Amino acid sequence: MSDAGENVIEVHELSKSFGGKTVVDRLSMAVKKGTIHGFLGPNGSGKTTTIRMLCGLLTPDSGTGTCLGLDITRDGERIRRRVGYMTQRFSLYQDLTIRENLEFVARIHGLKDPKKRASQAIEKLGLGGREKQLAGNLSGGWKQRLALGACTLPDPDLLLLDEPTAGVDPKARREFWAEIHALAADGLSVLVSTHYMDEAERCHEIAYLAYGKLVVSGSVDDVVAASGLQAWMISGPNVHQLQGELERLDGIDLVAPFGASLHVCGHDAALLEQSLAPYAARSDIRCVSGEATLEDAFIYLMNASKDNFDDG
Template sequence: MTSDLAIDVRGLVKRFGDKTAVNGVDIQMPAGQVWGFLGPNGSGKTTTIRMLCGLLNITEGHGTCLGFDIEERADEIKSRTGYMTQKFSFWTDMTIRENIEFVARMYRMPRLRETVDQTLEKLGLTNRQHQLAEALSGGWKQRLALAAVTLHNPKLLLLDEPTAGVDPQARRDFWDEIHRLSLDGMTVLVSTHYMDEAERCDRIVYLANGEKVAEGQVSQIIDHSQLVTFRAEGDGVRQLAGKLQGFPALEHIAYFGAALHVSGRNREAMHSTLIAQHADGVTWKEVRPSLEDAFIALMADAGQDTRVHA
C-alpha cells in the first residue's frame, strides 16, 4: 500500500471508563517528515501514540496508519512501526548485544549476526556491545533503545519523550540520528517537553486536555498564540519581575536566562503598564515570542482540565 500520508486519522477518541483521555483528534502527517507532539502531562499524547500504532483500540474515530486501517489492520501497522517508550524497557541483566540479538530473533530477522553487527555500528554501540544494560548511562540506554526499535527498518518511528533525563550532548546526538533516519525515508512522530527539540521538527501538534488545539510549523504555532512579547534586560530584572505580577495586560512573565519575557495580547496596554513600572538599569524591547512563550499561553488558554476522571 502507498500513500502520501503516513498517518491519516480523524476524530480519534479514547475513553477509559468514564474518563475521556483523547477527544476528537485529527492528524494528517506526510510520510518522511519529523513531527513533534507537544502538550502538558496528561494531555493525551501517549494515548494517541498508542492508538496510532495499534496498542490501544480506539473508542471512536477512523483512519489509516502506513496505509492500513487502524482498527482492522493493527498487526500490519505494528510490524512496520518502531515504538520507543518513556521508560527504558529492555533487559538490564543482558548486554547491549544480547538485547539487540533478542529483539532480532523476535522479528525473525534474516542474517541475524550481520544485522546485529550493522545495527551496533550504526548507533556507535560496537565498542560497548558486551556491557550490561544496567551499567549504561541514560544517553547510552537511549541509544540501545533506539537501536532495538529501528532494527527492523520500520516505516514509522514513534518516540514518547525519548530524551527525558539525558545530558544535552546525548540529546543532540540523538536528534542527529533521528534526522538521519528521516532523510532515509522514515516518518517520525516524537513527544517532547523540550522546546529546542520541538523546534527541530518539521511540524508541531499541540494537545491540551485531550484535544488538539494547534498544529503547524514553529512560526505558525507562535502566530496562532497571538502573543506580544517584551524582553527586559539589565541588572534590575529579577527585582522587577515581582512588581509586574497581577497586571491584567501582563498575562505571562518568565525568565529567559538573564532576561525577562513578558507576554500578553494587548500591545498598547502592555506598553503603558511597563512604562509605568520603569526600573533603573532595565531596558525593554519588543521581540518575537518564543515557542516557550506560545506554549505557556496555549496551556493557559486551554484552561482547567474538565474531563471526567475515574
C-alpha cells in the first residue's frame, strides 16, 4: 500500500457476515487519490457490501478503515457528505423530469442556486434538450448519465460506483467511461465495481474479490502476471469440437472459444506445450503462442476460489 496521505480509502482486515455467512473476509486494500480503482468479482463476492461499509451505510463486524481520512465506523455521516454513491439500481424519481431531479438533489445538499447548479450539470453531461423529459421515460444510457450528474452535483471528493453500466449498451458505456476519466483527470477519485473486462482494463488499478476474499490487486498487467497463465491460440476447421478433449489434458487449465479459434491456458509452459504438440503437428490445425488476458485471469481465479455460500 502507498502512504496513508496518498490514499482516499484504506482498510485493514475488514470483515462482515450475514446470517452466519462471511460476505467480506479480512479485506485489506487501498485506493490512491485521483485514480480509478476497479473492483472485480463474481456475484456474492462482497463488492457491494464493501462499498456500503466504506461510506458508513454498514458497520463492519471487525477491522478498521478510513475513507477520505475519516473513520468508516464513526464518521459515516461526514463521509457521505463528501462522497457520490451511484447504486446498481436507478434511484432518482421516475415521475420527475431531469431538471426537477437535479434541482431536488441540489436542494438536499444545501447548494446555493439549485437552478443554476442543475443547468450546469445538464450542460456538462450533454443532457440539453432533454431537461423536461421524465426520468422514468429515459433509456438505460440516459438514466445512467442523469444518475452520474446527480452524484457529481455536490462536487464530491470520491465517487463510489456500484456496477453503474449494467444493462447499458456499449456506446453508452464508452461515453460513461470517457466522462469518468475526465472527472479523474480533474482530481476526482473513483472506486467502481464491474463485471466487464473491457471496463476493468480502463482502470488505473484493480482489486479482484472472490467470495469475500481479496485474491489479487494491482495494475491489469500485475493481475494477469500474478495468475501465472501461459496462453496458446488454436485454429482450424471444426476446432471447437476439440474443446472437451483439450480440457482433459495435463497442463491445460482453461479452454475458451474465441471466434473461430480456441484460447488455451495453463500454468506449466513446458507441460502445456507438450500436451499441444500432437495438435501443432497436424496439418489442419494451427497452434500459436499468445498472451493470457485479464478475462483468463478472472475466470481462473474465480474457479480456484471457494464459494463462501457453499456448504459443501
